[in-house]
Amino acid sequence: MTTQTHCDTLLAHLRLAPITHKEAVQKYLIMGFLARISELRQMGHAIKDRYETSTTGARYKVYYLEGESSDARI
Numbered sequence: 001m002t003t004q005t006h007c008d009t010l011l012a013h014l015r016l017a018p019i020t021h022k023e024a025v026q027k028y029l030i031m032g033f034l035a036r037i038s039e040l041r042q043m044g045h046a047i048k049d050r051y052e053t054s055t056t057g058a059r060y061k062v063y064y065l066e067g068e069s070s071d072a073r074i
Contacts, residue, residue: 006036011045018064037063 009028013019024030041047046066051059 003032003036003039006030006032007040007043010036011040014040014045014047014063014065018062020060020062022060 006028010019010024010030010033013024013028021033024033024036030036037047047063048066049061049063052062053059
């Protein structure tokens with residue numbers, strides 16, 4: 001996949017539900033996840049993030065589009 005295809009894939013997912021770095025790698029094989037998030041932000045997309053805590057106590061970031069299904073999960 002090209003960089004643009006990764007950006008398109010991430011944006012399509014974010015329009016439906018939030019995503020984590022781990023999900024992006026597992027579902028879409030996106031290894032440059034943080035770079036793609038940065039590029040999407042530079043393009044003007046309002047991508048926000050928040051920390052969540054797993055049942056084991058591990059903290060991780062969840063990325064979402066501000067104002068678009070930000071509480072849904074796939």
